[in-house]
Amino acid sequence: MAKTRGYKQRNILMMAMLAPYLFLLVVFGILPLFMALLEVPKISIANPDGGWDAFKIVLQDFRFPAALKNVLGFMAYFVPMMIIVVIGMALMLDVKTTKWSKYLRLAYIVPASISGAVAVLVWWAIFEPTISPIRSVLNFFGVTSARQIWQTENLIYLIAIMTFFSMAGNWILIQYGSLQSISSEIIEAARVDGCSAFQLAFRIKLPLIRKYIIYMAVLVFAGGLQIFVEPQLLNTGVYSGIASSWSFDQLSYELAFKSGDFGGASALSIILLVPSLIGALVVIFKTDMFDDKTIRSKKDSDKADL
Amino acid sequence: MSTTIKSSKKLKTATRHESRAGMFFVNSWLIFFAVISIIPMAWLLLASSKTDPELSSRNPLAFGSFKGYINAWNNLTFFDNGVIGRWVINSILYNAAIVVFATITASLAGFVISASRIRFKKTFLISTLIMMLIPPVALVIPLFVLMDKVSLIDNPLSVILISSLYPFGAFLSYIYYSTTIPPELYESARLDGCSDWQLYTRIAFPLSGALLGLLAFFAFIGNWANYFMPYVMLYSGENYTLPLGLGFLFSSTPAINPGVGATSVPIYKPEIALAGALIAFPIMVMFLISQKRLIRGMLAGSIKE
Numbered sequence: 099m100a101k102t103r104g105y106k107q108r109n110i111l112m113m114a115m116l117a118p119y120l121f122l123l124v125v126f127g128i129l130p131l132f133m134a135l136l137e138v139p140k141i142s143i144a145n146p147d148g149g150w151d152a153f154k155i156v157l158q159d160f161r162f163p164a165a166l167k168n169v170l171g172f173m174a175y176f177v178p179m180m181i182i183v184v185i186g187m188a189l190m191l192d193v194k195t196t197k198w199s200k201y202l203r204l205a206y207i208v209p210a211s212i213s214g215a216v217a218v219l220v221w222w223a224i225f226e227p228t229i230s231p232i233r234s235v236l237n238f239f240g241v242t243s244a245r246q247i248w249q250t251e252n253l254i255y256l257i258a259i260m261t262f263f264s265m266a267g268n269w270i271l272i273q274y275g276s277l278q279s280i281s282s283e284i285i286e287a288a289r290v291d292g293c294s295a296f297q298l299a300f301r302i303k304l305p306l307i308r309k310y311i312i313y314m315a316v317l318v319f320a321g322g323l324q325i326f327v328e329p330q331l332l333n334t335g336v337y338s339g340i341a342s343s344w345s346f347d348q349l350s351y352e353l354a355f356k357s358g359d360f361g362g363a364s365a366l367s368i369i370l371l372v373p374s375l376i377g378a379l380v381v382i383f384k385t386d387m388f389d390d391k392t393i394r395s396k397k398d399s400d401k402a403d404l
Numbered sequence: 405m406s407t408t409i410k411s412s413k414k415l416k417t418a419t420r421h422e423s424r425a426g427m428f429f430v431n432s433w434l435i436f437f438a439v440i441s442i443i444p445m446a447w448l449l450l451a452s453s454k455t456d457p458e459l460s461s462r463n464p465l466a467f468g469s470f471k472g473y474i475n476a477w478n479n480l481t482f483f484d485n486g487v488i489g490r491w492v493i494n495s496i497l498y499n500a501a502i503v504v505f506a507t508i509t510a511s512l513a514g515f516v517i518s519a520s521r522i523r524f525k526k527t528f529l530i531s532t533l534i535m536m537l538i539p540p541v542a543l544v545i546p547l548f549v550l551m552d553k554v555s556l557i558d559n560p561l562s563v564i565l566i567s568s569l570y571p572f573g574a575f576l577s578y579i580y581y582s583t584t585i586p587p588e589l590y591e592s593a594r595l596d597g598c599s600d601w602q603l604y605t606r607i608a609f610p611l612s613g614a615l616l617g618l619l620a621f622f623a624f625i626g627n628w629a630n631y632f633m634p635y636v637m638l639y640s641g642e643n644y645t646l647p648l649g650l651g652f653l654f655s656s657t658p659a660i661n662p663g664v665g666a667t668s669v670p671i672y673k674p675e676i677a678l679a680g681a682l683i684a685f686p687i688m689v690m691f692l693i694s695q696k697r698l699i700r701g702m703l704a705g706s707i708k709e
Contacts, residue, residue: 113516119513120513122509126566130546194430216650223673272702274699317537320538323539327632363545382537388575
């Protein structure tokens with residue numbers, strides 16, 4: 099008897115300690131989804147009959163195909179560029195560790211602090227021939243006016259470059275860390291067998307860090323889908339009209355705050371959430387990223403205690 | 405860590421046989437990438453040391469003078485009766501609150517999942533993982549709908565509360581406590597009459613130094629430059645954070661926006677660059693001093709140290 103009471107009391111205290119986080123998780127993680135779902139079928143100017151047609155209406159919005167084309171076009175450059183360059187850089191860093199490697203890694207992380215609004219400012223300056231730190235490169239390519247660069251049709255490349263630089267550094271360091279975790283015995287054995295550095299990278303190292311690459315790909319893909327700040331600020335703050343409802347999130351923002359169509363905006367948010375959710379589930383259940391032996395052995399010992 | 409040192413030593417001897425041309429290419433590319441990584445930040449930090457005409461007449465990476473920074477700041481304070489000061493203070497206050505709330509709630513949650521036998525542990529862990537892998541901006545519109553219902557729009561509390569949800573931190577704490585504190589320790593402490601609260605304050609918390617540093621680091625870098633969510637939640641200029649303020653400066657001064665006509669406030673490129681540097685510089689410092697934390701945190705649970 100005494101034992102069960104103690105056990106129950108314990109759980110109450112434990113729940114109390116968990117409560118603040120649980121509250122935040124439910125209220126700001128789960129509840130908004132239900133709120134959005136309730137918002138979708140409401141009657142509005144865009145959806146005069148109400149109901150779940152809101153999903154269809156937003157997909158048929160005249161701005162939707164353009165946003166789809168922009169975001170997919172941007173991702174077609176951004177995602178492969180991220181994966182190839184990041185993995186390539188991490189592999190190169192891993193070939194040989196010298197006393198300089200530490201400083202190189204420090205340099206790679208620097209652009210990660212330039213994101214969002216600051217990234218717009220910095221890249222505006224880089225592509226402005228009068229003040230650009232790469233003036234000579236711009237001149238070499240015959241660029242004499244920023245307007246030659248900042249054109250709506252160039253945005254998929256420009257935004258891919260901007261987001262690439264603010265995200266690559268982090269991931270180079272992370273993937274370098276994942277390569278460092280490969281046991282030296284494996285590398286040695288491969289070398290003894292006559293593996294060249296190139297074969298070592300492609301046949302041994304890459305397969306061994308596969309799950310980290312999937313993890314990165316999912317996060318990069320999900321992040322790219324939700325691109326907002328860069329096109330939005332370019333459009334409202336720098337070159338007016340260059341990127342009007344350019345991305346999905348901008349369209350969703352415009353639906354909500356320009357047209358007051360919260361049903362449509364919520365519907366679009368929910369649609370966009372689906373690919374992210376699938377990616378998350380793939381990482382959780384199809385890789386052992388978050389299911390390593392340490393956690394498992396911990397769980398087992400928990401069970402043994404019971 | 406010891407394996408890292410060992411493997412790099414072994415690699416050093418092994419790579420002597422690699423072709424020289426190959427190594428030359430690799431090293432050149434590594435150095436080239438380092439240079440292009442630094443240029444944008446160097447420009448940003450140096451820009452506000454110069455005057456507006458100097459920005460185009462002098463070398464883009466030349467240093468002006470320390471007085472340049474002071475001038476730029478003074479000019480910024482002419483904008484909207486010194487609202488820039490408010491933005492700096494807001495950014496510091498909101499982020500301090502977020503870092504503290506997020507770190508405490510996440511650390512407690514991680515401790516509870518690792519040390520207790522509460523029900524629905526698995527469900528709870530999986531929902532945390534899902535939240536952690538979904539980009540936070542995905543929920544901005546639904547969160548606006550929610551905040552509107554509870555009348556917290558244009559209230560900094562909305563930004564602070566939303567950003568304090570820290571699933572990544574909760575997961576990190578769970579891994580940390582699971583791997584550093586053996587369950588036997590809790591059991592024997594319980595036998596000695598420790599309550600669950602004391603298990604946290606006397607055992608887990610004193611061992612949490614490295615974890616709390618990690619949590620605070622990720623909470624800070626994740627929120628300091630945040631734009632979309634605060635942009636939707638806050639609309640009064642005096643509630644803005646620095647990133648929102650910077651966006652506002654873009655659209656309301658002619659410094660980088662050719663569409664805006666001349667204004668009476670002396671906001672030009674150096675002033676805008678200073679506002680940008682105020683956002684980027686603290687993050688850069690955090691990254692440079694916490695490089696190891698970044699790797700350790702992002703790969704937590706899957707790499708044994």
